[in-house]
Amino acid sequence: MSASVVKQVLTLPVIVIAMGYFVDIYDLILFGVVRVESLTELGLDKEGITYWGSIILNAQMAGMLIGGILWGVLGDKRGRLSVLFASIILYSVANLLNAFVTNVEQYAILRFIAGIGLAGELGAGVTLVAEILPKELRGYGVMTIAAFGVLGVVAANIVADLFAWRNAYIIGGVLGFMLLVLRFRVRESEMFTHHVSDDIKRGQFFALFTHKKLFSKYVKAIVIGMPLWYVVGVLVMFSPEFAQALSIQGEVSAGAALMYTYIGLSVGDLASGYLSQQMRSRKRAYAVFMVLSVASVGYYFTLSGASVEAFYVAAFFLGVFCGYWALFITMAAEQFGTNIRATVATTVPNFVRGSVVPITSSFMLLKESMGVLGSAAIVGTVTFAIALVALYYTRETFHEDLDYIEA
Numbered sequence: 345m346s347a348s349v350v351k352q353v354l355t356l357p358v359i360v361i362a363m364g365y366f367v368d369i370y371d372l373i374l375f376g377v378v379r380v381e382s383l384t385e386l387g388l389d390k391e392g393i394t395y396w397g398s399i400i401l402n403a404q405m406a407g408m409l410i411g412g413i414l415w416g417v418l419g420d421k422r423g424r425l426s427v428l429f430a431s432i433i434l435y436s437v438a439n440l441l442n443a444f445v446t447n448v449e450q451y452a453i454l455r456f457i458a459g460i461g462l463a464g465e466l467g468a469g470v471t472l473v474a475e476i477l478p479k480e481l482r483g484y485g486v487m488t489i490a491a492f493g494v495l496g497v498v499a500a501n502i503v504a505d506l507f508a509w510r511n512a513y514i515i516g517g518v519l520g521f522m523l524l525v526l527r528f529r530v531r532e533s534e535m536f537t538h539h540v541s542d543d544i545k546r547g548q549f550f551a552l553f554t555h556k557k558l559f560s561k562y563v564k565a566i567v568i569g570m571p572l573w574y575v576v577g578v579l580v581m582f583s584p585e586f587a588q589a590l591s592i593q594g595e596v597s598a599g600a601a602l603m604y605t606y607i608g609l610s611v612g613d614l615a616s617g618y619l620s621q622q623m624r625s626r627k628r629a630y631a632v633f634m635v636l637s638v639a640s641v642g643y644y645f646t647l648s649g650a651s652v653e654a655f656y657v658a659a660f661f662l663g664v665f666c667g668y669w670a671l672f673i674t675m676a677a678e679q680f681g682t683n684i685r686a687t688v689a690t691t692v693p694n695f696v697r698g699s700v701v702p703i704t705s706s707f708m709l710l711k712e713s714m715g716v717l718g719s720a721a722i723v724g725t726v727t728f729a730i731a732l733v734a735l736y737y738t739r740e741t742f743h744e745d746l747d748y749i750e751a
Contacts (some may be wrong), residue, residue: 614669
């Protein structure tokens with residue numbers, strides 16, 4: 345990118361939203377990082393840590409699914425900024441209160457509330473940036489947001505190493521409120537305000553399921569993102585089990601594998617976003633990265649007898665070639681009109697995150713008969729095949745003007 349392009353892209357809204365996504369990812373991943381430490385301090389044994397860890401994580405995920413719909417509809421009805429203010433207040437308060445829980449029931453309730461708040465950050469931010477930047481530059485804007493945001497995983501790991509788990513939650517809450525102050529300087533999308541007075545329906549979530557054309561676009565927008573959560577939710581989350589099946593020489597930590605994968609995701613988000621701008625095509629850049637992702641998964645399965653270091657390198661490249669999250673969100677936002685764009689951009693990533701449930705359930709079901717490697721290979725093949733078909737039938741949107749409404 346030239347200096348002039350960088351200057352046009354790195355506007356205050358892009359910087360503030362990128363920082364918001366960083367805090368969002370930090371808070372989203374923090375429970376996974378401090379799960380054992382926090383639940384041990386609350387008096388649970390090993391079995392209880394596994395049991396309640398699953399319940400609390402599912403509570404957070406349920407909150408995100410509900411929040412995705414809530415914030416998406418609010419973003420189309422009341423404006424993108426309303427979501428950026430309300431959501432960060434909600435999850436920042438929940439994270440501060442997380443530092444003072446005394447039992448697991450309180451923990452689960454607060455992670456549910458935090459999940460609702462966390463669901464609004466990315467979709468509303470991407471929608472705002474896509475609408476305020478020129479169409480030639482909006483890919484760069486979203487690329488910047490995603491690439492910086494995923495580094496929140498690295499921050500969560502570093503903070504959890506340096507501070508006690510309660511202080512880690514306090515830091516997340518304080519960061520959120522500090523960022524809230526900066527958001528008062530961000531303006532609403534003129535594209536949204538231009539249509540506020542129109543006699544149109546906005547934020548009609550159920551129209552995505554009752555209107556054939558909208559439903560088709562919506563399903564495709566979700567399905568093309570599922571391989572990313574197959575990689576993260578199966579290959580990386582269960583990395584110790586894969587390391588054992590592959591006879592890796594040394595002990596593999598799921599936390600370390602996750603960190604290296606997310607560092608790779610940050611690199612990939614920059615690379616895929618830049619490639620789409622250079623190719624002037626979202627679809628072709630997405631296809632390139634998805635094919636490379638298949639290749640990196642294939643390499644992962646050939647690591648039999650490798651060292652721990654080689655395993656972490658493979659995890660990094662899994663992240664790099666799955667680093668099309670920014671591209672994925674951009675394509676979803678560009679597929680729909682202004683009156684339903686925030687609803688789509690907010691619900692799609694959360695439904696894709698939710699797809700980790702059927703993906704991991706299928707993996708666990710097949711694992712009993714096929715083994716870890718066989719089960720993962722079958723689930724991965726199906727997930728990537730469906731996504732590639734959906735991508736083929738997805739409309740190219742790079743050159744499209746987004747100032748229109750869905751009838």
